[in-house]
Amino acid sequence: MEGILAWFESIKADFILNFITKDRWLLLAKGLGNTLLMTVYALLIGVVIGIVIAVIRSTWDLNSSRMKNPVGKFIFSILNKIAVIYTTVLRGTPMVIQLLILYYVVFAWSSEGLLVASLSFGLNSGAYVAEIFRGGIMSIDKGQFEAGNSLGFNYIQTMWYIIAPQMFKNVLPTLANEFIVLLKETSIAGYATVNDLTYAGNRIRGVTYSPFMPLIAVALIYLGLVMILTHFVGKLERRLRQSDNR
Amino acid sequence: MITVKNLQKSFNNLHVLRGIDQHIGKGDKVVLIGPSGSGKTTFLRCLNLLEVPTGGSICFHGQEITDAKCDINKVRMQMGMVFQQFNLFPHLTIMDNITLGPRKLLGVSKADAEEQAMKLLARVGLQEKARNYPRQLSGGQQQRIAIVRALAMNPEVMLFDEPTSALDPEMVGEVLDVMKQLAEDGMTMVVVTHEMGFAREVADHVIFMDEGVIVEQGPPEQIFGNPQQQRTRDFLRKVLK
Ligand SMILES: Nc1ncnc2c1ncn2[C@@H]1O[C@H](COP(=O)(O)OP(=O)(O)OP(=O)(O)O)[C@@H](O)[C@H]1O
Ligand SMILES: [Mg+2]
Numbered sequence: 001m002e003g004i005l006a007w008f009e010s011i012k013a014d015f016i017l018n019f020i021t022k023d024r025w026l027l028l029a030k031g032l033g034n035t036l037l038m039t040v041y042a043l044l045i046g047v048v049i050g051i052v053i054a055v056i057r058s059t060w061d062l063n064s065s066r067m068k069n070p071v072g073k074f075i076f077s078i079l080n081k082i083a084v085i086y087t088t089v090l091r092g093t094p095m096v097i098q099l100l101i102l103y104y105v106v107f108a109w110s111s112e113g114l115l116v117a118s119l120s121f122g123l124n125s126g127a128y129v130a131e132i133f134r135g136g137i138m139s140i141d142k143g144q145f146e147a148g149n150s151l152g153f154n155y156i157q158t159m160w161y162i163i164a165p166q167m168f169k170n171v172l173p174t175l176a177n178e179f180i181v182l183l184k185e186t187s188i189a190g191y192a193t194v195n196d197l198t199y200a201g202n203r204i205r206g207v208t209y210s211p212f213m214p215l216i217a218v219a220l221i222y223l224g225l226v227m228i229l230t231h232f233v234g235k236l237e238r239r240l241r242q243s244d245n246r
Numbered sequence: 247m248i249t250v251k252n253l254q255k256s257f258n259n260l261h262v263l264r265g266i267d268q269h270i271g272k273g274d275k276v277v278l279i280g281p282s283g284s285g286k287t288t289f290l291r292c293l294n295l296l297e298v299p300t301g302g303s304i305c306f307h308g309q310e311i312t313d314a315k316c317d318i319n320k321v322r323m324q325m326g327m328v329f330q331q332f333n334l335f336p337h338l339t340i341m342d343n344i345t346l347g348p349r350k351l352l353g354v355s356k357a358d359a360e361e362q363a364m365k366l367l368a369r370v371g372l373q374e375k376a377r378n379y380p381r382q383l384s385g386g387q388q389q390r391i392a393i394v395r396a397l398a399m400n401p402e403v404m405l406f407d408e409p410t411s412a413l414d415p416e417m418v419g420e421v422l423d424v425m426k427q428l429a430e431d432g433m434t435m436v437v438v439t440h441e442m443g444f445a446r447e448v449a450d451h452v453i454f455m456d457e458g459v460i461v462e463q464g465p466p467e468q469i470f471g472n473p474q475q476q477r478t479r480d481f482l483r484k485v486l487k
Contacts, residue, residue, distance in 0.1 A: 066298050068314050069314075141331075141333070143329060143331050143333035144333060144335065146296055146327075146329065146333065147327075147329065147333035147334075147335070149296065149319075149322065150294060150296065150322055150325070150326075150327035150329075150396075151322065151323070151346075151347040151351065151395070151396070151399060152319045152320065152321075152322040152323035152347065152351050152399065153319070153347075153350070153351065154319050157350065157351075161346060161350060162335055165337045166335075166336065166337050169337065
């Protein structure tokens, strides 16, 4: 009994040391804020890049055989090549390396770690989001394009009014999952000296020399966030499936 | 209205259309028949450039639509097309399926487009489905909506590619009835079909195609009653038995 009490006391002391003393929990809160901020920024950047690449690549795949203007076709073939190389490189190298290169080489002059890290995560995510969108466009029945064209809609109008709305609905759950992946991936932002959640936990560990509490706390916060998001993604999926069987 | 000259189409090495000449005049009801793989669908899809011909020319009101300078989307607005698989837009209600084209392409106001849509829906007996989604309709109903969607653009000609082939037998009649009514109203129609009864009743010109060429053509009385070519006779014996 006494042993348990002593253990409980030590846990309590540990907790106070790591979170209460000097308001150390504020560090975690700040870190959490930065983590969420980077995730949102990165997703926005990723979606924009993803759309651009997906449109270039699927336009090429669907239309290259019937492009009449040789100059336009040449420009598009170059754009398509760039898009392919982009996707290959960003999906084929470790995220940490990409972050380090961006922070220490490309933006060596900048001290805006959070923005550089967000950009880096966004660039990387864009490569994945592009594949999600491209798959979404390619999975839509060819007859939908043809029905749009036969009414007199041009390629862009068909994409906008007919293909994109169906595609977005199809890929929304996958996109939401990408958001969850991104959230966890930002935990390496410390390499660019960003005070994110992971970095904050690690800093507390560094000053208190008591690793258990801060690291477990950080893990639990990530887990909680992921579980909440997963719950909403599941809800979204069910909602979408229902509207399919209207 | 449409003049086709020496139309050629190849898919890679497959020479599908081998020189087709045809004139389609205003108000004509042309029915295309022929064995599977003879190129009927390909021919029809060349007329609105869903397939790009590899040779020959197609003129619509004297304008060469195969020319690179031609704005094909303008031409397509005047040519309605009905597909075997309906191809309604699943994310839009029936009303929005019908009004999307007129509103976005012809600049018709929402109210006017919906009023016209209701009139067209009444013609095919589906007014009460305006707020439903395509999935909630039977195949026959969906195909009637697809016809209405094409008609809403006020096209000068309607192209049909086996509009009843994907339907359960009991729904074929309701779609054919709409097409007959359309023919009576004077619409110019080009129809690919295996429904010989429809061809006999509605067509004023029947084209028999085989292996990428027109083997025989003429009024239905000739094609069905007194075919001149052996291949036509063989084909009709097979499908009419
Ligand atoms: N996109 C394509 N790529 C390659 N070959 C094609 C394509 N479309 C059609 N073909 C080929 O062209 C030929 C003619 O096809 P088409 O669909 O025009 O025939 P059809 O007369 O409509 O036949 P059915 O009665 O079966 O519909 C067929 O051999 C077909 O395999
Ligand atoms: Mg066919």
